[in-house]
Amino acid sequence: MQLRPKMIRHCRHFPMLLDVPDKCGGASQSAEVFLLLVIKSSPVNYDRREVLRKTWAEEREQNGVWIRRLFISGTMDSGKEKERLNKLLELEHSEHNDILQWNFSDTFYNLTLKQILFLEWMERNCPNARFLLNGDDDVFANTDNMVQYLQGLEDNDGSKHLFTGQLNVGMVPVRSWSKYFVPVQVHEADEFLPYCSGGGFLLSGYTAMVIYNMSQSITLLPIDDAYMGMCLSKAGLEPSNHVGVRAAGLDTSSNNIDRHDPCVHKELLLVHKFPTSHLYLLWNRIHDPKLKCFVSTKL
Ligand SMILES: *[C@@H]1O[C@H](CO)[C@@H](O)[C@H](O)[C@H]1NC(C)=O
């Protein structure tokens, strides 16, 4: 690992184009936010954001506590198309007040940068949020279950360590050309430290701030979820596995699991990759009072 903090710090600052400084009611009130949904979304994904706003990411009081929502975004394309997409975000933002946008190019390799810019924002505007869901805009997150799970944690109101999701241990950096390519110069070790899949993981506000602190002295690795693992490790903390998080999607080959069956999703916390139309239907079906699930699908 090469550490070149000066240069990295220099590359980490990008002006905000859209902000919601009062999302958590101000830094001092932010402990009122129980679950902050932090959703990575590229400007072009308008339809995903729209569906999320009226399904699992709806801002609401759930079981007596508050859920708040933020989409985090950069810019994309160039020229007129970039301007159009920026205008789109601006319009959505004026209606929903739920977008943080920075002036950097929203690419896969810049995801880590996006995460760190968010944490910097959080330290400033929402340092005491109890818990966060950090994930992609194409997941199905059962936020009702998440609140229940988090409320059931013994001895942790967000002020202690929590980082859980689909745990990856012993993952090997991809050394050949692909989306996930990581050159030796960027990450020397043959294995990544344990981390949770970036599709969606839950963490406490405390752990988010620890990660932010650690990130100050760790070179940005472009694979954002693996980078989180490096920050945790440096702080002497470990990510954990939660069986309810299926960040790689559901394994539908065994047990005759139907991924569109609402009963399957009633008990899970998060499943990766859903077309928006399915997500909309599924969220409504699991809330149908007439839905009857006979067999427990908890695995
Ligand atoms: C955003 O960045 C571009 C260069 O990538 C620059 O031309 C533009 O002025 C910046 N806009 C703002 C508002 O900072």
Ligand SMILES: *[C@@H]1O[C@H](CO)[C@@H](O)[C@H](O)[C@H]1NC(C)=O
């Ligand atoms: C990350 O964003 C910066 C600023 O917009 C841009 O110059 C750079 O090319 C992006 N990096 C990647 C790998 O896309």
Ligand SMILES: *[C@@H]1O[C@H](CO)[C@@H](O)[C@H](O)[C@H]1NC(C)=O
């Ligand atoms: C992060 O660092 C700041 C400044 O050094 C410190 O005040 C704060 O307690 C740290 N937060 C955590 C959660 O470690």
